[in-house]
Amino acid sequence: MVEQQVIWEEHGHPPEPKYKSPSRWKKPNGYPAMPGTGPEGETCKTCHYKTTKPGMAGRYLKCGLMYRHWTGGAATDIKAGSPACRNWASKRLLDAMEYYEEILRK
Ligand code: SF4
Numbered sequence: 001m002v003e004q005q006v007i008w009e010e011h012g013h014p015p016e017p018k019y020k021s022p023s024r025w026k027k028p029n030g031y032p033a034m035p036g037t038g039p040e041g042e043t044c045k046t047c048h049y050k051t052t053k054p055g056m057a058g059r060y061l062k063c064g065l066m067y068r069h070w071t072g073g074a075a076t077d078i079k080a081g082s083p084a085c086r087n088w089a090s091k092r093l094l095d096a097m098e099y100y101e102e103i104l105r106k
Contacts (some may be wrong), residue, residue, distance in 0.1 A: 030069075034085060044083035050062075051064045
């Protein structure tokens, strides 16, 4: 314990836990797969499935693949900066494909 105290004094204390009470911690249920299992360097922000809950002023980011599990609370929210999960799909590529499909239909 004394050694740990010396290490903290030399290198700084570890950050305070975000949630002081474990009972207030909410398991993130909004991700269809573990964040970080997708392509390196990509995030939910660049994913085709990132969306917002309709009628909520666009403040609550959700993953469209988890639509059936959405709740009215933050437990199924996602963060735009989360590392991509293995279901990540390029927003730019799929948007471009939809655009060209629309042109071809006309
Ligand atoms: S990377 Fe895409 S599929 Fe995965 S959680 Fe984020 S928005 Fe959903």
